[in-house]
Amino acid sequence: MSSGEIAFIDSLRELAVHPAARGLTDDAAVLEIGGETLVLTKDAMVEGVHWPPQQSLTDVAWKLVAVNLSDLAAKGAEPVGVMLGYALGSDDSAFLDGLKAALESFDVPLLGGDTVSGSDRRTFSLTAIGRATHTPVPSxxxxxxxxxxxxxxxxxxxxxxxxxxxxxxxxxxxxxxxxxxxxxxxxxxxxxxxxxxxxxxxxxxxxxxxxxxxxxxxxxxxxxxxxxxxxxxxxxxxxxxxxxxxxxxxxxxxxxxxxxxxxxxxxxxxxxxxxxxxxxxxxxxxxxxxx
Amino acid sequence: MSSGEIAFIDSLRELAVHPAARGLTDDAAVLEIGGETLVLTKDAMVEGVHWPPQQSLTDVAWKLVAVNLSDLAAKGAEPVGVMLGYALGSDDSAFLDGLKAALESFDVPLLGGDTVSGSDRRTFSLTAIGRATHTPVPSxxxxxxxxxxxxxxxxxxxxxxxxxxxxxxxxxxxxxxxxxxxxxxxxxxxxxxxxxxxxxxxxxxxxxxxxxxxxxxxxxxxxxxxxxxxxxxxxxxxxxxxxxxxxxxxxxxxxxxxxxxxxxxxxxxxxxxxxxxxxxxxxxxxxxxxx
Known part of the structure; x- marks a missing residue:
């Protein structure tokens, strides 16, 4: 990680002033709302960085879901749903197959998302929302x-x-x-x-x-x-x-x-x-x- | 929008089986949890698609926050916080300036996020979390x-x-x-x-x-x-x-x-x-x- 990247992340941490915000020093944000404790994670995957060319987009989609749910697992949180950010490309149906398989396997609904076109490299991001099963939430x-x-x-x-x-x-x-x-x-x-x-x-x-x-x-x-x-x-x-x-x-x-x-x-x-x-x-x- | 894009989005909608999920047919997902109604939005901005080269990254950051909060506004929801997905590049400090200005202006905390490096084009995504002030939430x-x-x-x-x-x-x-x-x-x-x-x-x-x-x-x-x-x-x-x-x-x-x-x-x-x-x-x- 370059010094510029570290400085950027440090600056983001300073911006995260909310008392409940641990998302930038931890893998997830913890939010008390309506008597529940929500855990929110966000992980992105960029083509050429986060997967090798040999990996199918079906498996990339699975992994995108899995890595976010793993962040929930470490917080003792049950998944409530996920939101997908998707840069459209080709082979989108392969991605959908893996997304569907992962959502079914982990029994978690797709709540919504945003699709954009025009990106040169595929970039996918996922936000997972979970409900903490125990508080305080482990950090x-x-x-x-x-x-x-x-x-x-x-x-x-x-x-x-x-x-x-x-x-x-x-x-x-x-x-x-x-x-x-x-x-x-x-x-x-x-x-x-x-x-x-x-x-x-x-x-x-x-x-x-x-x-x-x-x-x-x-x-x-x-x-x-x-x-x-x-x-x-x-x-x-x-x-x-x-x-x-x-x-x-x-x-x-x-x-x-x-x-x-x-x-x-x-x-x-x-x-x-x-x-x-x-x-x-x-x-x-x-x-x-x-x- | 190409027929491929439309087919992809239609397929995503089919995946969004959760009864509360309206995120793929609407601008936001609505989620009942702990006696509250949460509204979740996700919007991404891709360099070369969503802003002209003359626009400063400071203003791009502002707009990324504003467009997500506008989706909350249309749902009658008060913002609770935002999660940022950020592909690191150069001029990151300019982005931070705009992010900080928007968060302060709209009085909304940064809860967390994910930074990745290696993308050719800047791609930013934001998830905004809001609390509905009235139910049923307008659609x-x-x-x-x-x-x-x-x-x-x-x-x-x-x-x-x-x-x-x-x-x-x-x-x-x-x-x-x-x-x-x-x-x-x-x-x-x-x-x-x-x-x-x-x-x-x-x-x-x-x-x-x-x-x-x-x-x-x-x-x-x-x-x-x-x-x-x-x-x-x-x-x-x-x-x-x-x-x-x-x-x-x-x-x-x-x-x-x-x-x-x-x-x-x-x-x-x-x-x-x-x-x-x-x-x-x-x-x-x-x-x-x-x-």
Whole structure:
């Protein structure tokens, strides 16, 4: 990320003055309205940036829905509906097929949207609206020293799927092309966690962000991380994104309602936000995928 | 609009199965949640399509906010907040200036959003969330035979402003560059109207759409339409968009809470959805700006 991009995002954060607004420091905005707590997410996908040319538009549409619902999952929110922003191009029917499949699979309605024409590159954006099932809604900022660090799901499967799609790998492509947001698990976990986020940009980078937001140090044991990749690719799996596992912290004596792996411990803020196998990882560069 | 685009939008409408979903046949989605009625809009702006090169990004940002809030105004909804989708480019600070000015002017918070990089053309999208002040929320579909057709605001000002911005005209550019959504008027009108929409794509085209949605014929008297342009440009003013006036229907004996001009009468559905000075306008082609 360039310094200009960082400055822009910082300026946006300053504009987000609403007390309930966490959308620019977190993956979703939380809004109290009419006795309900709504969670709103917005994710865009740009051609040539967010998917490889080998990926079908059907799968791109699925993924657009899945990544937004994954942000809801990390907030313990049930989806209420989605709004689509769509730049018309060719192959629109392939996109529709994937959109329809994802909406049916995740049982979420399309509420509305906007279509525009004239864009050179396809750009799709989705806003997902969810209803929090538990308050306070989990954020990235609640990890406390002494908490365990957990991963629900695994990492590396999307990497293997990507390599199969774009190269000569023979692994299952589905984890990359058609990820599944952990909606039910996110809702079940939300009353028990101190912090939670989905792993979209790489486990280490996302853990680094959680540590920064929580003002603590996260110490991760690399061998404890469940990976869906050969052992020889463990290092890569910790840095690859797109897996949509749930990274969370909770007191280690918590009876968790769903399977999750203890992958480390939260410490008081030390010299760096993140350690891996007791080695400091202070610089987020190289820890994951930033976009 | 090409036949492919129309087919795509029709397919999207079929996907929008939620009973409350009106977003793809209307300008906004209406959602009942927690005893409140939320109104959600989504509008995107693409470089080279939705603004001329002479328009500053500061004004583009303002307009992005204004057009979404105008959709809320037509629903009688108060803004709760907006979510921004932003493809990073250069001149991002100019965009931020306009965004900040619009958010302050309309007293609406930025709740969150997503930034992406790598797009060739700037593409901005905004989702606005509003709270309906009156239910049922006005739609395009409620115009009834015998109702008066009214315009709150005027048309043609944006056309004159555009010509001043891009050519040699000397008119005030503000109606084009910095339109003002009629939020307070929309809220005041919403209990009294049978149908309402904002005039974003041209009065005649938008009236044609209202007639189609309501299954009636709208008969408009061109000389009764208030225009913010020279009389010699009246025909153009009725077809130009971007004015964000409110077009609505109501019984002619209604005591309206705000100034509005009676510009025609709703009839039973006839041979064409729209007549102008008693002449049938059956084909929407040429009635306005379609995007």
């Amino acid at each position: 990235r900022a609640g990890a406390r020293p002494g908490d365990g660090i957990y991963l629900c799901g695994s990492v590396g499967g999307a990497m293997m799927g990507f390599e199969a799609l774009t190269g000569t790998g023979r692994a299952d492509r589905t984890p990359f092309t058609r990820p599944t947001p952990l909606l039910a698990k996110g809702c079940a976990l939300s009353p028990h966690v101190t912090a939670m986020m989905d792993v979209s940009d790489g486990l280490l980078l996302d853990a680094w962000r959680m540590a920064q937001a929580s003002k603590v140090t996260l110490s991760i044991d690399s061998t404890a991380v469940p990976i869906a990749a050969p052992e020889s690719r463990r290092d890569d799996a910790l840095r690859w994104g797109d897996d949509y596992a749930l990274l969370f912290t909770a007191p280690t004596d918590t009876a968790l309602p769903t399977d999750a792996s203890l992958i480390g411990i939260v410490h008081e803020a030390g010299a760096t936000p993140l350690t891996l196998d007791e080695e400091a990882l202070g610089d987020p560069e190289g820890l994951g995928y930033r976009h | 395009r579909a409620g115009a009834r035979p015998g109702d008066g057709i009214y315009l709150c605001g005027s048309v043609g000002g944006a056309m004159m402003g555009f010509e001043a911005l891009t050519g040699t005209g000397r008119a005030d550019r503000t109606p084009f560059t910095r339109p003002t959504p009629l939020l307070a008027k929309g809220c005041a009108l919403s209990p009294h109207v049978t149908a309402m929409m904002d005039v974003s794509d041209g009065l005649l085209l938008d009236a044609w759409r209202m007639a189609q949605a309501s299954k009636v014929t709208l008969s408009i008297d061109s000389t009764a339409v208030p225009i913010a342009a020279p009389e010699s440009r009246r025909d153009d003013a009725l077809r130009w968009g971007d004015d964000y006036a409110l077009l609505f229907t109501a019984p002619t004996d209604t005591a309206l809470p705000t100034d509005a001009s009676l510009i025609g009468i709703v009839h039973e559905a006839g041979a064409t959805p729209l007549t102008l000075d008693e002449e049938a306008l059956g084909d929407p082609e040429g009635l306005g700006y379609r995007h």
